[in-house]
Amino acid sequence: MHSKHVIVGGGAGGLELACKLGRKLGPQAVMLVDSRLFHIWKPSLHEVAAGTLDVHQEGLSYQMLAHDNGFTFVYGPMLALDPRQRTLTVGAIRDDHQEQVLPERQIGFEQLVIAVGSTSNYFGVPGAAEHTISLNATEDAEQFRLTLLKLLTQAELKMGAQQDGSVDVVIIGGGATGVELAAELREASGVYATYGFRQLQANRDVRITLLEGAPRILAPLPEKVSRAALKLLEQRAVKVVTATRVTAIDARGVTAGATVYPAQLVVWAAGIKAPDFLKTLGLPTTRSGQLDVDDRLAVKGFDYIYALGDCAACAGPDGKLVPPRAQAAHQQADYLLQTFLRQQQGKPPQGKPYTYRDYGSLVSFGQTTSVGSLMGSLKGLSWFVEGLVARLMYVSLHLMHHQAVLGTVRTAVLALARFLIKRTTPLVKLH
Known part of the structure; x- marks a missing residue:
């Protein structure tokens, strides 16, 4: 197989680039490689974990998207790269019985974009990898949801037998993922109680503890946002412990200094890093393992290999690295789109390098409210938003992503369909 433009990684940035480029150049020129068959917007994984979002309704098939947007989809993990020969190796796919479905394949390319995202960084904490769940992918969120459902079922049986059936959940990391999961989980636990878990009193029997090493949660965001988030969590009976390491x-719980927090379910949301296999590709990487790219998003030393999103270390004009956020990946995808289209049209390269623009941050607190800050066009100017207005803005971000990969009409129809489905299905997934 061979393609002019090969994109590895179907996350938000990689998929948007494949869709927009495919609509311009067609399936013979654009190829997307991913180790999964369907795409889900990563910021919604906390909803999948809590059970308030059904991954099988939310997921978008890469094969469908390829057909509709004019690119070729290749199913399989990236195993190796020969940057000089411009070939990459895609691993074989096997079914549940270990029978080979697709063989190992070689793909030739003229230009390559690596957009493989990030994975959890456990910072060497003993037992973190073995005894926690990280919301990096759909299977992680589903594992959390099924484990929670099992624990709630066991708790209901114990309480029916007059035994202690409380469930302890500890979330490590007070960033957006940890905070959103805590809020969504509290909301979902109350909904579970209405669907047959009659003995369960959510605020009393599902104990949620959020641990954060910094002096406050949501440390990168303005202090006003952090205070509002803390207040909302406390109203939802979430115990927040800051400045703790x-x-x-282990299997019994989480140790932080002299304190042990009992836990049957532990979520790691305390940090991310680039996937380890990037160091084996023969490309320059930073100490953190990210691909070292220039201000045009090209991997240093290779003007035909690019990287975007969490796996790319891109420094801004101030020397600071672009933060690993979804809005950065969206912006970088649009920048590379213009780079490739100008090349296709025989035009000179873009006059300006890629520059990250921070439009603010929104943090979800369940299905009815959000908080966050919006950045103004003037340097240092920002607005604090909360409540229903912030929630509508948060939902609009998801719809904007769908609009980029599905188009306006289909996004509108999909939004309406999901609204109607919620009126005929349980508020949480119960199986």
Whole structure:
């Protein structure tokens, strides 16, 4: 197989680039490689974990998207790269019985974009990898949801037998993922109680603890946002412990200094890093393992290999690295789109390098409210938003992503369909 433009990684940035480029150049010129068959917007994984979002309704098939947007989809993980020969190796796919469905394949390319995202960084904490769940992918969120459902079922049976059936959940990391999961989980636990878990009193029997090493949660965001978030969590009976460092995790719970927090379910949301396999590709990487790219998003030393999103270390004009956020990946995808289209049209390269623009941040607190800050066009100017207005803005971000990959009409129809489906299905997934 061979394609002019090969994109590895179907996350938000990689998929948007494939869709927009495919609509311009067609399936013979654009190829997307991913190790999964369907796409889900990563910021919604906390909803999948809590059970308030059904991944099988939310997921978008890459094969469908390829057909509709004019690119070729290749199913399989990236195993190796020969940057000089411009070939990459895609691994074989096997079914549940270990029978080979697709063989290992070689793909030739003229230009390559690596957009493989990030994975959890456990910072060497003993037991973290073995005894926690990280919301990196759909299977992680589904594992959390099924484990929670099992624990709630066991708790209901114990309480029916007059035994202690409380469930302890510890979330490590007070960034957006940890905070959103805590809020969504509290809301979902109350909904679960109405669907047959009659003995369960959510605020009393589902104990949620959020641990954060910094002096406050949502540390990168303005302090006003952090205070509002803390207030909302406390109203939802979420215990928040800041300025604490986790030192060990085992099957019984989480140890932070001299304190042990009992837990049957532990989520790691305390940090991310680039996937380890990037160091094996023969490309320059930083100490953190990210691909080292220039201000045009080209991997240094290779003017035909690019990287975007969490896996790319891109420094801004101030020397600071672009933060690993979804809006950065969206912006970088649009920048590379213009780069490739100008090349296709025989035009000179873009006059300006890629520059990250921070439009603010929104943090979801369930299905009815959000908080956050919006950045103004003037340097240093921002607005604090909360409540229903912030929630509508948060939902609009998801719809904007769908609009980029599905188009306006289909996004509108999909939004209406999901609204109607919610009126005929349980508020949480119960199986």
